[in-house]
Amino acid sequence: MTSERPGTSNQAQGIETELPQGAVVYSSIVAFLAWVVCVYDFIMFGTLLPKIAEDFGWATATSTAIATLVSIGTMVVALGVGPLIDYLGRKRALIVTTAGTGLSSLLTGLTPAAIAAPYLTLVRAISGLGYSEQAVNTAYLNEIYGTRKNRGFIYAFIQGGWPIGVLLASAFTALLLEPVGWRGVFMLATIPALIVAILGLKLRETPRFLAMQRIRQLERENRHDEAIELGRRFDIDVHHVRQSTLRQIFEPDIRKHTIFLALAFLTNWIGIQVFAVLGTTVLTEGKGVSFGSALTVLIVSNAAAYIGYLCHGFVGDRIGRRLTIAGGWIIAGAAYTIMLFGPNAESFVLTMYTIGLFFIIGPYAALLFFMGESFPTRVRGTGASFVNAMGPIGAIVGSALLTWFLTISGNNMVLSAFLSGGLATLLSGVLMLGTRDVKDPTQAEVLPEDEGSAEAQAT
Template sequence: MTMTAEIPGQVPWWKEPTRDQWMAWIAAWLGWTLDAFDFTIFLLIMVPISETFHVPLIEVTAVFTITLWLRLVGAVGSGWLADRIGRKAPLMISILWYSVANLCAGLSPTFALLFLFRALLGIGMGAEWPAGAALAMESWPARSRGLMSGVLQGSWSIGFLLSSAAYGLLYDKIGWRGLLILGVLPALAVVWIRIYVKEPKVWVENRRIQREQKQEFRAPLFDIFRKRVLGNTVMACLWMASSFVIYYSVYGMFATHLQKDLHLAAGMVAMPIALANLVAFLASGAWGYVADVFGRRWAMIIPAAIGACITPLYLFSDSYPMVAGAFIVQGVFLGAIYGQNPSYLTERFPTEVRATASGFCYHQGAIWAGFTGPLLTYFAVGQPLGFAVPMLIATTGAAIMFVITLLYSPETKGKELVSEITLLQPAE
């Protein structure tokens, strides 16, 4: 049984990684956390954007739908580059891309231009994850990979917390444009990554073997649909699709629900979202420890099942303490089911196609999530309770699919990542 706890003669888990391994993980952490800030700030300002440009709210929700859909474009492109030239360069390109796109969106004089630049931001968002996840997980020791995967993926909540804090503290002073313009700051992280981060050894050796044996994988996206890995690819896609729908049913429209249905001020909207994200970050690390002890799947199945039962508590109450308290508690469960995304996707696919496979399976889920905002808004218009019923149905249905898919998926706890060309070896 692989554990992050110490056993006699074994160094503490946090001393096992080398300086280069820590640097690789920190680079991925920076890219993901800042990516989260740039994306989630938009979820908090859809209503004022609608009012500024005098467009229906459903048209504004379509902005983040297109942003989510274009993530798949960035993910596939970045994954291909990461498998061909290394994990580091695509990570830097992606951070620059989404930072500049957010700046341009903040300066846009028309809704059409804002729509364009936020859509383009989606390409940079999608490009960050496959490169960053592969960089971090390939570099990290197997013993504590689940834990650090949880902390890494959970840091999306840190980015959301930062955007919530910025909204609550700065919106009245700098408005929605100023909040978007703040999104250019992540570009500074590229300098640090360029200087201090190295490519994972397992990828470097794998590329050497490909060149030496003249067996290079020039189209890795097609390789993940080979017969021997097709089932794994399909199940990974279903898992990620359901998890994306859960996230955007729980978090994506919650601020709009509080603004439109409960008519709450900025500070009262920001508080539960910020605290729920802080709790989700801490819980992602805790469930990551569970993943290293009991397995990747159970560290996701258990919180998903519990979280589905918590959902009605914050959607069907007129009491602000109940709404805020239950939503914050949800951070421990449905807010933390994503912690094993980096480790589990990394461990399910071989080195030669890993970034492409991870990027595609992860971000095709964003296509389904892209329908969530407009559909929930469409059905909310005709509901006496507004967003409550549509959000409950979407969350519960997706949670059931999430659990079923993982029950039929492979367990990868403790898997050692190898540099050999696995796809050309006979199936076991």
């Protein structure tokens, strides 16, 4: 959707240039619910892995090896979601990723004991569909919101489904594990995922994707002038539409942006793995915080993370998302560094940890929307999914780096957490500054043909 000149029609070749408000609200609600249920399934496996290992008699090394293989499988599946978004459609991709999450939960609950390890390694790779639902939301809602004001702030509410999904996974696991067992917990998770996938059937496809489909058809029919004219109406570059979308994100015009954004995402996930996923270990072994207090701070900090989403979404609309993300991650790296090398007083440690989580997680509301608006329409899904797939890689690297530094430092957790997670978090903020600075079209009256439009900057 783009700004229209006064007096022009709100349709081009039968395609609406802007959806009605009711469709936008419905899309936001379904996208939020889809992200919540996908996070629920994604987090639940890690939460229940100790119980699964106990049931099958796995050693700790076996559990961690399976978790690593699952992360690799998640990354592979996530890479395949990008072309799905750009060729099958934003709406259909949301339905597929959400239904895939339900399938992942169901098959996990049906794990046969005889082949549990290889079976789970393959089945849980399907959860890469659920992890990639945020990339679908990135492409879908960026186009649905168009040039509406405060669109980054609105998107922050949807991205806030992450901490809500985490808290729901923890709560329902605690409530249901004893009566139905870990298998039952996974199988029950299938129901909400399928309900949301059904709700997705009533979603409207984005005008930009419909226009992109039509442009591809016109190009196949060698009606190039008509394709260019339609592209002009929807602010879509048509010069590379016949190339593979994965190849296009490394074309000279956007290669630097893709590389810096992917590296920033990957290095930030190293920090997340060390300080968020392995946070209890760092707090208890590195700073002497009691396990009970560490669990409490994880709950409090997840609530703080949700507020962080809203704050960074709001600030990103005003000063630009690139600077908001970079600044937040640099502050997070500084907070974690101060926490590690500062006093061991529990109140001080927990305060700095919460500040760190606020600024490392919160910018993802701005980041995911930035990913959508910084790639052109023709590769928006592929670009967002490729960058998103760096998350599992960062998680694997984060665990490996922390283990390596602990080994060579004689189990010095403070130094190891800084060298692995602290420096990586700071570096991620610096790398963000190497990405393209995309101007929000709501901050300047930009017309589709203007060189300053978001699409023009991304092509």
